[in-house]
Amino acid sequence: MVQKGVMGTSLPCTGSHEGAGTVVAIGSSVTSFAPGDRVMAGIIYHPCGTCADCLGPENYRQYCQFSGGYCGVSTHGFFAEYARIDASQAARIPDSVSFETAAPLACAGCTIYRGLVLSAVQQGEWLAITGSGGGLGHLGVRFAKALGINVIGIDARDQGLELTTLGGADVTVDARRGLEDVVDKVHRVTNGQGVKITLNVSDADSAMATSCAITQMHGTVIQIAQPSLVSIPFQELVFRDIRVRGSLIASPEEARSMLEVVAKHGISVRTNVFEGLGDLERLVELAESGKMMGKGIIVLDRAQIGVGKESGKWV
Numbered sequence: 001m002v003q004k005g006v007m008g009t010s011l012p013c014t015g016s017h018e019g020a021g022t023v024v025a026i027g028s029s030v031t032s033f034a035p036g037d038r039v040m041a042g043i044i045y046h047p048c049g050t051c052a053d054c055l056g057p058e059n060y061r062q063y064c065q066f067s068g069g070y071c072g073v074s075t076h077g078f079f080a081e082y083a084r085i086d087a088s089q090a091a092r093i094p095d096s097v098s099f100e101t102a103a104p105l106a107c108a109g110c111t112i113y114r115g116l117v118l119s120a121v122q123q124g125e126w127l128a129i130t131g132s133g134g135g136l137g138h139l140g141v142r143f144a145k146a147l148g149i150n151v152i153g154i155d156a157r158d159q160g161l162e163l164t165t166l167g168g169a170d171v172t173v174d175a176r177r178g179l180e181d182v183v184d185k186v187h188r189v190t191n192g193q194g195v196k197i198t199l200n201v202s203d204a205d206s207a208m209a210t211s212c213a214i215t216q217m218h219g220t221v222i223q224i225a226q227p228s229l230v231s232i233p234f235q236e237l238v239f240r241d242i243r244v245r246g247s248l249i250a251s252p253e254e255a256r257s258m259l260e261v262v263a264k265h266g267i268s269v270r271t272n273v274f275e276g277l278g279d280l281e282r283l284v285e286l287a288e289s290g291k292m293m294g295k296g297i298i299v300l301d302r303a304q305i306g307v308g309k310e311s312g313k314w315v
């Protein structure tokens with residue numbers, strides 16, 4: 001979206017809105033971090049601190065419209081050897097969590113985790129994820145299973161279906177078999193009712209209609225994917241009273257909570273590792289091919305990762 005101008009980005013701008021690394025210097029007012037700390041970066045740089053969202057509920061702060069920008073979107077990001085981040089938005093990486101896992105969590109993890117928080121689905125209840133085998137979806141499956149939630153994963157790619165199953169989904173459904181088959185499989189495990197909550201992380205044209213169809217009457221679909229248009233059959237909204245709400249990235253506290261869950265349950269991200277900025281083009285090509293399983297990452301300093309693994313401090 002940045003490349004296509006959708007975000008209104010002024011060029012030149014260093015890309016990547018997901019980053020993790022080691023603090024090398026701090027500002028004069030920073031007290032929460034010190035050089036040498038391992039951190040996961042937040043996307044927002046300098047939220048204003050005075051608007052209704054900044055002053056409102058903690059989980060609205062990421063909606064600040066008057067910030068200094070979004071790293072990798074409207075201000076410089078993390079395809080660089082050094083990056084400037086906002087301490088108020090950063091999260092300390094637990095010792096047991098690797099840089100390779102933390103970096104993709106900075107957006108993909110935070111985004112799907114907030115969807116789970118909003119869903120309020122409880123242990124033992126059913127949750128559906130449309131697009132469950134993608135970069136966000138496979139993390140949603142793993143997070144939900146770690147929290148004791150029953151998961152129905154829906155995808156339309158062989159790689160996505162495989163990753164959904166590997167992530168521990170209780171039911172994996174191939175959307176290519178048609179809407180009727182998808183609804184039937186969901187109803188079989190939900191007493192013919194459908195799920196109370198569906199998270200939609202697929203930007204396929206039919207994904208929202210599918211998400212609504214598998215959600216029980218008066219239930220909620222949380223839209224996380226960002227296609228140009230979200231198409232919903234009027235019958236779902238009017239006749240079945242399906243509620244729809246959107247969700248952005250997690251707030252700083254939600255991001256820190258997510259990392260605690262990751263550390264506690266040993267959750268890792270399926271990654272496709274590329275070495276150095278010279279491999280950036282290859283990463284983009286794989287991401288756009290539709291064949292990538294999980295997330296792509298660029299390792300800028302292999303020595304940092306190697307030292308950590310050799311010490312046994314993280315895996």
